[in-house]
Amino acid sequence: MRLSHLRNFCIIAHVDHGKSTLADRLLLATGVVTERDFRNQVLDTMDLERERGITIKASAVQMPVQDLTVNLIDTPGHVDFNYEVSRALHACEGALLLVDCAQGVQAQTVANAYLAVEANLEIIPVLNKIDLPGARPDVVAEELAAVLGIDPVGMLTVSAKTGEGVSEILQAIVDQVPPPEGDPEAPVRALIYDATYDDYRGVIVYVRVLDGELKRGMKIKFLSSGREYDVNEVGAFKPLMQKADRIEAGSVGYVVAALKTLDHVKIGDTIAPAKNETVEMIPGFEDPKPLVFCGIYPSSSQDFDELRKSIEKLQLNDASFTFHPESSEALGFGFRCGFLGLLHMEVIQERLEREAGVEIIQTAPNVTYEVKKTNGDIIMVERPAELPDPAHIDELREPTVRASMITPPESIGPLMTLVNDRRGSFVRQEYLSQTRTILVCDIPLAEMVFDFYDLVKSATRGYGTMDYELTGFVKADLVKLRLLVGGTEVDALSVICHRSIAQRRGREIIRALQKTIPRQMFEIALQTAIGGKIIARESIRALRKNVTAKCYGGDVTRKRKLLEKQKAGKKRMRQVGNVSIPQEAFLSVLGRGEEKKKK
Amino acid sequence: MTPRRLDNDRSAVAAIHRQQQAEPSLYVHIPFCETKCPYCDFNSYRVAGRDVDGYLSALAREMDQRGVPRNPPTLFLGGGTPTVVEPDTLARYLDDILGRIQPDPTREFTVEANPGSLTREKIAVLKERGVTRLSLGAQSFFDHHLATLGRVHAARDIEEAYAWARDGGIPEVNLDFIYAVPKMTLREWNETLARAVSWAPDHLSCYALTFEPGTEFFTKRRAGRMRSIDEGLELAMFRLTHRRLDHAGYKRYEISNFAPAGYECKHNLGYWRNRPYAGFGAGAVSYLDGERLSNERGLARYATSVGEHGHAVVEREALTTEDAAREMVVLGLRTQHGVDLAEVDARYGISTRALFQQTIDKLVAGDLITDTDRLRLARRGWRLADGISAEFV
Ligand SMILES: Nc1nc2c(ncn2[C@@H]2O[C@H](COP(=O)(O)OP(=O)(O)O)[C@@H](O)[C@H]2O)c(=O)[nH]1
Ligand SMILES: C[S@@+](CC[C@H](N)C(=O)[O-])C[C@H]1O[C@@H](n2cnc3c(N)ncnc32)[C@H](O)[C@@H]1O
Ligand code: SF4
Ligand SMILES: [Mg+2]
Numbered sequence: 001m002r003l004s005h006l007r008n009f010c011i012i013a014h015v016d017h018g019k020s021t022l023a024d025r026l027l028l029a030t031g032v033v034t035e036r037d038f039r040n041q042v043l044d045t046m047d048l049e050r051e052r053g054i055t056i057k058a059s060a061v062q063m064p065v066q067d068l069t070v071n072l073i074d075t076p077g078h079v080d081f082n083y084e085v086s087r088a089l090h091a092c093e094g095a096l097l098l099v100d101c102a103q104g105v106q107a108q109t110v111a112n113a114y115l116a117v118e119a120n121l122e123i124i125p126v127l128n129k130i131d132l133p134g135a136r137p138d139v140v141a142e143e144l145a146a147v148l149g150i151d152p153v154g155m156l157t158v159s160a161k162t163g164e165g166v167s168e169i170l171q172a173i174v175d176q177v178p179p180p181e182g183d184p185e186a187p188v189r190a191l192i193y194d195a196t197y198d199d200y201r202g203v204i205v206y207v208r209v210l211d212g213e214l215k216r217g218m219k220i221k222f223l224s225s226g227r228e229y230d231v232n233e234v235g236a237f238k239p240l241m242q243k244a245d246r247i248e249a250g251s252v253g254y255v256v257a258a259l260k261t262l263d264h265v266k267i268g269d270t271i272a273p274a275k276n277e278t279v280e281m282i283p284g285f286e287d288p289k290p291l292v293f294c295g296i297y298p299s300s301s302q303d304f305d306e307l308r309k310s311i312e313k314l315q316l317n318d319a320s321f322t323f324h325p326e327s328s329e330a331l332g333f334g335f336r337c338g339f340l341g342l343l344h345m346e347v348i349q350e351r352l353e354r355e356a357g358v359e360i361i362q363t364a365p366n367v368t369y370e371v372k373k374t375n376g377d378i379i380m381v382e383r384p385a386e387l388p389d390p391a392h393i394d395e396l397r398e399p400t401v402r403a404s405m406i407t408p409p410e411s412i413g414p415l416m417t418l419v420n421d422r423r424g425s426f427v428r429q430e431y432l433s434q435t436r437t438i439l440v441c442d443i444p445l446a447e448m449v450f451d452f453y454d455l456v457k458s459a460t461r462g463y464g465t466m467d468y469e470l471t472g473f474v475k476a477d478l479v480k481l482r483l484l485v486g487g488t489e490v491d492a493l494s495v496i497c498h499r500s501i502a503q504r505r506g507r508e509i510i511r512a513l514q515k516t517i518p519r520q521m522f523e524i525a526l527q528t529a530i531g532g533k534i535i536a537r538e539s540i541r542a543l544r545k546n547v548t549a550k551c552y553g554g555d556v557t558r559k560r561k562l563l564e565k566q567k568a569g570k571k572r573m574r575q576v577g578n579v580s581i582p583q584e585a586f587l588s589v590l591g592r593g594e595e596k597k598k599k
Numbered sequence: 600m601t602p603r604r605l606d607n608d609r610s611a612v613a614a615i616h617r618q619q620q621a622e623p624s625l626y627v628h629i630p631f632c633e634t635k636c637p638y639c640d641f642n643s644y645r646v647a648g649r650d651v652d653g654y655l656s657a658l659a660r661e662m663d664q665r666g667v668p669r670n671p672p673t674l675f676l677g678g679g680t681p682t683v684v685e686p687d688t689l690a691r692y693l694d695d696i697l698g699r700i701q702p703d704p705t706r707e708f709t710v711e712a713n714p715g716s717l718t719r720e721k722i723a724v725l726k727e728r729g730v731t732r733l734s735l736g737a738q739s740f741f742d743h744h745l746a747t748l749g750r751v752h753a754a755r756d757i758e759e760a761y762a763w764a765r766d767g768g769i770p771e772v773n774l775d776f777i778y779a780v781p782k783m784t785l786r787e788w789n790e791t792l793a794r795a796v797s798w799a800p801d802h803l804s805c806y807a808l809t810f811e812p813g814t815e816f817f818t819k820r821r822a823g824r825m826r827s828i829d830e831g832l833e834l835a836m837f838r839l840t841h842r843r844l845d846h847a848g849y850k851r852y853e854i855s856n857f858a859p860a861g862y863e864c865k866h867n868l869g870y871w872r873n874r875p876y877a878g879f880g881a882g883a884v885s886y887l888d889g890e891r892l893s894n895e896r897g898l899a900r901y902a903t904s905v906g907e908h909g910h911a912v913v914e915r916e917a918l919t920t921e922d923a924a925r926e927m928v929v930l931g932l933r934t935q936h937g938v939d940l941a942e943v944d945a946r947y948g949i950s951t952r953a954l955f956q957q958t959i960d961k962l963v964a965g966d967l968i969t970d971t972d973r974l975r976l977a978r979r980g981w982r983l984a985d986g987i988s989a990e991f992v
Binding site: 556 | 965989
């Protein structure tokens with residue numbers, strides 16, 4: 001049954017193409033917010049407030065358009081959340097595909113467009129920022145047409161900044177986005193497409209009701225786990241949270257149930273009535289597995305508890321981030337953390353440092369490896385130390401991704417050099433327009449964990465963008481590169497890498513350590529080895545002189561304090577045999593030189 | 600004013616110190632200099648415009664009120680520059696101090712002096728009052744280095760002052776030198792040492808220039824307007840000092856101090872052997888009954904405090920037995936004599952071996968200390984003494 005008074009849509013765009021600004025414009029045009037709210041950037045302000053724990057992220061905002069109820073559904077912002085994005089898209093019937101027409105089609109434009117196509121959405125291309133002097137709506141329309149296989153003529157143009165073209169967009173939503181389909185009389189069946197944790201209200205689940213309705217006081221269950229809950233509250237965002245009696249079939253809203261942690265809320269899960277056996281799971285559900293791992297340790301061991309609390313709290317907000325305690329001889333007690341991808345890892349790290357207020361040490365990130373043992377067992381290895389004895393390894397497999405890079409054609413050469421350098425292989429190339437080409441390559445994920453984005457940026461002089469998705473685990477000639485400091489292996493500095501680059505990587509790590517480990521009373525030998533074979537070695541010269549010239553009666557206390565400081569400084573370092581390793585050393589093996597900054 | 604108590608487990612240490620230790624040594628601080636040297640972080644002030652008399656009467660009052668040790672094994676008059684004042688003032692306060700203790704012509708009695716501040720007349724005053732040791736801040740024999748150091752005297756003045764002291768019959772004379780001064784060459788330092796030795800002083804102190812926080816030098820270096828000399832060069836100077844002086848019969852008995860056997864400064868040795876001392880004057884520190892007491896450093900506040908309370912102690916630090924033991928090891932390690940752990944254990948009733956054995960093994964294996972009858976810095980250990988000591992604090 002068509003629920004003709006409803007429309008659900010989302011806005012998809014590459015970052016900075018104007019999604020937030022356009023959303024605010026639409027809320028203003030429909031009277032949901034006032035001119036003053038608009039000037040204050042409603043959605044972004046709410047984001048800020050959410051960070052301070054005041055209001056809750058508006059994952060869907062309801063607005064009246066003519067005599068219809070229109071829901072604008074927010075999608076997560078970046079590539080590592082492809083799965084979450086696709087679930088959010090499944091809560092809609094239409095998508096505004098927004099492109100900055102000064103910048104043109106970018107990697108996430110394409111990635112998001114394909115996700116929307118897969119979700120069977122009606123796509124409405126919108127060319128934004130036409131007020132900019134550099135706007136090239138014709139060229140960008142052509143690019144979009146190439147991506148989507150549609151007619152470039154007659155695409156909507158808008159300036160989210162000035163408001164020009166906004167009413168046409170509203171009309172297009174009414175006319176082109178199909179009303180949802182569903183059976184209001186059936187037992188409730190709802191898709192969980194997002195969830196958040198709020199300090200005051202606990203877990204808030206965002207749902208799209210397909211059939212039936214969700215009401216306060218109902219008993220529901222989550223189909224993936226079979227767990228049952230009482231619904232304490234339902235409602236919608238207008239744009240602030242507003243309680244309601246029910247969420248009707250075809251519509252979206254929030255549910256507060258008695259859930260203490262996000263652990264049991266799985267994005268993509270289905271909600272059904274508690275006592276019901278007939279409602280079927282909505283297809284496409286996955287339990288996303290982390291692909292990138294790193295160790296996170298407190299800089300000083302007494303901060304361990306503080307760090308644990310912060311990590312637990314972060315996980316409340318992001319169940320796709322996993323962690324478990326681990327210990328390292330060099331770093332003491334900390335956590336092994338798993339992330340969906342590289343950006344995800346960075347986002348989490350930044351939030352940890354900002355919100356936890358504890359200084360952390362992060363070990364070199366690594367990917368999950370699949371190991372086929374000689375006895376036929378297949379195990380997943382999350383860190384170098386877990387790798388079985390080489391004698392028991394039949395096959396080592398590494399995760400491989402398919403990366404799509406959108407770039408001006410003249411940068412294809414440098415990009416291919418980069419891809420080859422990173423053990424990647426060419427898949428295909430497509431022209432979008434005279435100034436834009438898609439280059440698709442397969443690359444081992446491990447080769448991307450350090451600085452690949454930055455290098456794509458520099459190979460394309462800033463014009464290139466990239467998106468990727470996991471394609472599977474592929475057999476590779478991998479080795480464990482052991483790092484020895486003063487003859488002792490330091491597990492936190494050891495890495496798994498491809499044999500062909502082991503030599504180079506070994507030298508890089510040693511060079512980084514030479515720069516960060518201060519000279520000490522003894523000479524320090526730095527070696528990298530594969531198995532028992534040393535492949536690179538260097539040393540850090542011994543300190544030459546470190547002695548206070550004057551020390552008399554009046555100085556004793558002060559000198560002792562200086563010595564205590566020296567000792568405390570040393571204590572903050574990790575002791576490996578005779579050697580004190582500062583935390584920067586652990587960080588230095590992370591980078592391949594340059595500062596990391598990704599977008 | 601109630602002094603701040605930093606620790607309260609002091610009774611044990613106090614008892615130990617009372618029953619095992621002799622009378623404390625006596626230190627008196629005269630915080631005046633003709634000018635303030637840009638590298639110096641001693642508690643000293645340019646004398647011009649200061650109320651010297653006021654200070655000296657506060658000093659007298661402090662000694663009266665707190666009481667000086669009646670028979671200190673050594674007496675040290677330091678600064679600043681105790682000889683910066685007029686001869687009659689010098690005579691007056693020397694008498695003031697000496698009047699409070701038992702006379703003993705065998706007692707080591709040291710006075711520090713800046714060559715620019717000395718006259719034959721002042722030497723005569725010192726001699727008359729029984730001063731046995733004069734410590735002269737020579738610093739360098741090169742006028743350009745003296746200029747860098749902002750010293751008020753030239754090389755020529757050192758020679759003169761030294762001759763006066765000798766002629767005046769002061770039994771022992773020490774010369775202080777500073778090396779590793781910016782732009783100093785190894786050759787220059789070698790020449791300085793050769794010349795110093797040729798004068799046959801009784802004692803030599805050779806300090807590597809230290810950029811002390813709060814000094815003009817420190818600020819300049821941080822701002823990039825001054826550079827310390829190359830580390831390798833400094834190390835070469837450090838080694839050269841040892842070699843040259845050892846050869847000439849001046850044994851290194853502490854990191855920066857050299858003397859023929861029997862001519863060591865007993866007062867300073869007392870510091871390194873963790874013996875008690877009573878200090879009087881602005882910024883002076885005492886170590887009595889296992890407790891360290893520090894006086895107010897500012898001149899006006901020192902005088903006011905003494906006036907009001909009869910003392911100017913602003914900080915008391917009572918050491919625990921373990922801290923005291925650690926300090927004894929750290930200080931002892933600065934000396935050639937080293938430290939006898941059994942003695943430390945006996946004094947403080949703890950087991951230093953239990954505390955330190957691992958550290959000791961590691962340092963012995965690294966050729967940094969030796970552990971025979973006593974714990975001592977090994978040859979290679981002298982230049983790394985701070986890193987080594989840090990293992991024991
Ligand atoms: N000139 C111009 N700037 C715009 C327009 N729409 C958005 N912007 C600006 O583009 C930047 C990114 O916009 P935002 O809405 O945050 O992008 P989002 O990352 O897609 O949410 C902001 O500085 C906006 O002010 C537009 O139509 N014209
Ligand atoms: C109190 S002064 C000696 C007497 C007198 N005030 C003088 O300077 O001639 C003690 C000695 O410490 C040494 N000294 C002071 N500051 C120093 C520094 N920053 N680095 C190295 N030695 C220093 C100098 O050799 C100085 O002679
Ligand atoms: S004369 Fe001595 S105490 Fe006075 S400022 Fe110079 S070095 Fe310091
Ligand atoms: Mg935004």
